[in-house]
Amino acid sequence: MAHCERASKPLLQCIRNSYARSLSGVQVQTRGFQSTSGVADAQPEQSQPFYKSPDPSLVSSPRLERRLMRQGTAPIGSRRRRAALQTAGGLPFEQLPYQCFQEARKVLLADRAQKLEEIESMRQKIARLQAQPVEQAGGEISRKSRVTAMQQHLEKLKILADINDPLVKRKFEDGQGDMSKPIYRYLADRKWREYRRKILVQRITQMNVVPDVLPQCDPVVETKLYFGKRQIGPGDFVLAKDSITAPKLDVQMFESGEKLVTIAVVDPDVPNVEADSFDFKMHYLAVNVPISAVSTKVDLSQLSTDSQVVLPWVAPVSQKGSPYHRLSVFIMEQKDSQPLDFAAVKAKETERENMLMRTLQARYHLKAIGAHLFRSQWDQTTLEVMKQIGYSDADVELRRKKVEPLPYKRRNPSSFR
Amino acid sequence: MLQPRFLTPLRALERAFTPSIRSASSLYQPQSLITRTLSANLTIPKTTPTPSLLSFSQVRYASHASQGTANRHSRDPAGKRLGAKRSGGEYVVPGCIIFKQRGSKWFPGDNCAMGRDHTIYATQAGYVRYYLDPLQHPDRKYIGVVFDKEDKLPYPRNAPSRRRLNMVPVPRLEPIAEQSDLVANIDENGVQVGSVAAADAATGPQLRPGYMYREANWVIGRAAEAAGVFAKPYDNRNRWLAWRKRQARAERAAEMKSLRGNKKAAKKAK
Numbered sequence: 001m002a003h004c005e006r007a008s009k010p011l012l013q014c015i016r017n018s019y020a021r022s023l024s025g026v027q028v029q030t031r032g033f034q035s036t037s038g039v040a041d042a043q044p045e046q047s048q049p050f051y052k053s054p055d056p057s058l059v060s061s062p063r064l065e066r067r068l069m070r071q072g073t074a075p076i077g078s079r080r081r082r083a084a085l086q087t088a089g090g091l092p093f094e095q096l097p098y099q100c101f102q103e104a105r106k107v108l109l110a111d112r113a114q115k116l117e118e119i120e121s122m123r124q125k126i127a128r129l130q131a132q133p134v135e136q137a138g139g140e141i142s143r144k145s146r147v148t149a150m151q152q153h154l155e156k157l158k159i160l161a162d163i164n165d166p167l168v169k170r171k172f173e174d175g176q177g178d179m180s181k182p183i184y185r186y187l188a189d190r191k192w193r194e195y196r197r198k199i200l201v202q203r204i205t206q207m208n209v210v211p212d213v214l215p216q217c218d219p220v221v222e223t224k225l226y227f228g229k230r231q232i233g234p235g236d237f238v239l240a241k242d243s244i245t246a247p248k249l250d251v252q253m254f255e256s257g258e259k260l261v262t263i264a265v266v267d268p269d270v271p272n273v274e275a276d277s278f279d280f281k282m283h284y285l286a287v288n289v290p291i292s293a294v295s296t297k298v299d300l301s302q303l304s305t306d307s308q309v310v311l312p313w314v315a316p317v318s319q320k321g322s323p324y325h326r327l328s329v330f331i332m333e334q335k336d337s338q339p340l341d342f343a344a345v346k347a348k349e350t351e352r353e354n355m356l357m358r359t360l361q362a363r364y365h366l367k368a369i370g371a372h373l374f375r376s377q378w379d380q381t382t383l384e385v386m387k388q389i390g391y392s393d394a395d396v397e398l399r400r401k402k403v404e405p406l407p408y409k410r411r412n413p414s415s416f417r
Numbered sequence: 418m419l420q421p422r423f424l425t426p427l428r429a430l431e432r433a434f435t436p437s438i439r440s441a442s443s444l445y446q447p448q449s450l451i452t453r454t455l456s457a458n459l460t461i462p463k464t465t466p467t468p469s470l471l472s473f474s475q476v477r478y479a480s481h482a483s484q485g486t487a488n489r490h491s492r493d494p495a496g497k498r499l500g501a502k503r504s505g506g507e508y509v510v511p512g513c514i515i516f517k518q519r520g521s522k523w524f525p526g527d528n529c530a531m532g533r534d535h536t537i538y539a540t541q542a543g544y545v546r547y548y549l550d551p552l553q554h555p556d557r558k559y560i561g562v563v564f565d566k567e568d569k570l571p572y573p574r575n576a577p578s579r580r581r582l583n584m585v586p587v588p589r590l591e592p593i594a595e596q597s598d599l600v601a602n603i604d605e606n607g608v609q610v611g612s613v614a615a616a617d618a619a620t621g622p623q624l625r626p627g628y629m630y631r632e633a634n635w636v637i638g639r640a641a642e643a644a645g646v647f648a649k650p651y652d653n654r655n656r657w658l659a660w661r662k663r664q665a666r667a668e669r670a671a672e673m674k675s676l677r678g679n680k681k682a683a684k685k686a687k
Contacts, residue, residue: 208578215575268577276582320589397589398582403511403542 058086076174093166108164115161122154159186179293182256189254192222203235204371209328212268213280213357214368221291221370223331224250237324238316238374241381244388246284246300246313251291251331251370258292260339262332262366263300266357267316269325271398282355283327285311287364288339291331310346316376317386321398324377330357331370340364505547506566509539515560526550526561527570541581546570 054064057076060083065075075082093105129137129147137143162168162183169187171177177184200219204210210217225232226248232238253259265284272279286308289298303309318325334340345364349355360366386394503515516523516537525531526548528541539545543562550559550571561570564579572579602609622630631637641647652658 211575212577271582271584273582273584273586278580278582321584393586395589396586398584399587401583401585406508406510406513 058082060086077170078173105166111164112161115157119154119157119161122150122157126150126154155182158182163187179252180256185254185256185293188222188252192252192254196222200234200371200373203373204328207235207326207373209268209326209371209373212326213266213328214330214361215358217330217368217371219368219370220254221331222250222252222254223329223370223372224252225329225372225374226250232374234373236374238327238376239379239381240315240317240376240385243327243374243376244315244385247329249298249300249329249331249372250296251298252296253291253293256293258290258337259369260287260334260337261289261291261369262287262334262340262360262364263289263298264330264332264357264360265300265313266328266330266355267325268328269318269323270353271319271322273398280354280356281314282311282349282352283316284313285309285349285355287334287342287345307342310342310349311352314352315385315389317382317389317391318376318378319393319396319398320378320382322378324375327374327376329372329374330368332361332366333369335365335367503545505545507545508543509545509562510542511540513539515539515545515562522558523547523560524554524557526559527572528562529560541583544568 050058051064054068056068056073059065059068059075060079065079068075094102096102126147129143129150132143134140134143137146159182162181163186168177168183172184172187177187179185179188197219200223204217227238227242227245230242232247249263251261263284263286264282267281267283268278270279270281284300286300286303287310288308289303291298300313305312316325316327349360361368383394385391497517497519499517499519501516503509503513509515514536515529518535518537521531521535523537525537526546528539528543529537530540531537537560539562541562541564543564544566546561546563546569548559548561548570550557552574553559553571559570563570564581568579622632624630625633632640
């Protein structure tokens with residue numbers, strides 16, 4: 001706490017001392033204000049002391065933060081900022097007493113105005129091009145490519161217009177960003193790619209999910225996986241008891257529009273003793289699941305059984321002694337976001353065992369846009385789950401096969417004599 | 418080198434001079450070039466009981482020593498038997514050493530691993546392959562093991578990995594919940610020690626070696642866990658806790674010091 005208060009000290013000093021004095025003669029467009037008046041006015045209104053009902057945007061002591069989090073509300077923003085806000089009295093940006101800051105804001109506002117003009121002109125250009133007859137525009141293909149390029153530029157301009165706005169940055173950091181707006185989607189995508197996507201890609205490549213299940217996967221949607229309330233990181237081990245019910249997914253798209261996706265959960269590690277190798281098993285398959293940037297929650301157990309779920313959830317269990325099972329979750333975009341014929345898919349895909357994702361991908365023209373991974377192994381709850389789901393090989397354990405040593409061969413015997 | 422017959426006239430010469438030399442032994446040190454070089458390589462059998470001229474201590478110059486072969490053995494140590502132990506295409510079983518090396522001249526590829534002295538050994542039964550994999554690393558050489566004799570490494574990049582289960586199904590054994598133990602019975606015949614029927618660990622203390630009624634060691638070790646008592650993780654930012662620990666340690670140190678002091682004082686008093 002001491003650190004954050006020290007960090008916010010300059011702001012407090014500025015507000016308390018210099019601002020009131022220096023402002024006496026200077027005419028600024030902001031409203032004049034008395035130092036600490038906001039806090040002084042606010043405090044009598046609160047009937048109970050701060051520590052009894054801490055404000056999530058102002059709390060800065062770790063103890064009070066913990067108490068808030070126990071109550072279920074997360075503190076907003078960084079602790080340093082909250083400590084600064086405690087004494088700033090909720091001043092809006094445009095009234096902050098830093099001259100340099102205000103000058104910089106003017107520059108940013110001018111830039112934004114220019115970008116808005118550019119957006120407007122680009123929109124008009126696109127409309128004009130689309131209104132032109134095909135011959136005049138230089139052919140259908142040429143026009144289409146030009147329009148696409150211009151639209152891409154337009155999207156870029158939309159982001160550039162808002163990216164330097166301190167309010168946007170603040171809202172995004174507070175988790176209040178509106179994902180229907182391109183700037184927040186862009187910021188969220190950037191943040192995801194900075195760390196979490198790297199972890200995901202590392203896990204699915206190091207654990208060989210990508211060449212084993214699918215030849216390649218370039219995740220563009222963020223996928224979070226929950227069993228109950230617990231979030232499962234990519235590659236975490238999950239107790240058999242926890243994975244009896246289907247997981248919940250949080251699929252965050254970073255593009256506009258809506259997509260129809262196929263969701264599949266595959267286990268490529270089912271031991272096959274006869275063939276001395278591993279088989280695949282499809283634990284879940286659902287088609288025509290709509291996702292968009294604003295509606296992200298997908299509860300696999302709540303999807304409609306007569307229009308979406310092809311193969312319902314089967315709890316993953318691993319036999320005692322078998323190597324860990326990788327349960328890979330794939331979000332696959334359907335071609336042109338067109339719905340698949342559910343009845344046909346359901347009639348065709350009935351066999352869970354050895355259903356290959358590569359085959360599915362080729363058959364229905366799917367493209368993997370998101371992935372997740374969790375693992376299961378024999379644990380203290382597995383036997384119970386096996387009995388519950390009627391697993392046939394519950395009383396069988398896998399042991400390492402004894403390695404036959406090579407026959408002893410004396411190498412180059414003449415040299416030993 | 419000089420043959421022994423050359424030494425005979427020298428010895429006669431020596432005998433002729435000896436008396437006069439003896440008289441002036443403190444003044445004259447005979448150091449002919451011949452004898453000096455000879456004494457370095459040859460041991461001359463003593464013919465006379467008188468101290469021989471040739472056995473005088475000689476001066477060695479560095480130039481002579483460096484010409485010798487004194488350092489040959491340290492420069493040329495024994496071979497370490499490095500190199501390939503299995504050639505390409507040879508059949509190996511898990512644990513079979515394929516290549517011994519200093520440093521990682523070769524890297525472990527498919528179904529191989531590297532030991533702590535960079536030895537490459539097989540982790541699966543199969544056929545050895547020596548190969549390059551430019552997609553994985555531009556200039557590393559790899560040693561791998563394939564299951565099928567005709568296969569080549571590296572496999573295509575997006576092909577699913579080839580794996581073997583290498584396991585056999587056996588009936589699953591329930592974990593042993595009971596422990597058998599040694600129990601001593603003392604009666605009029607003497608002490609009878611034998612292993613008795615296994616007792617359930619949960620039933621409580623039993624007579625254990627050392628004639629103690631107590632729980633098994635592992636039960637004692639997990640007592641805190643069973644009671645739900647966990648050590649509080651040390652929080653580096655909790656300075657109050659840090660201060661208390663420091664204080665306790667200082668107090669204990671002071672106590673130990675005072676005890677030591679008392680002992681010394683007691684010794685002195687004796």
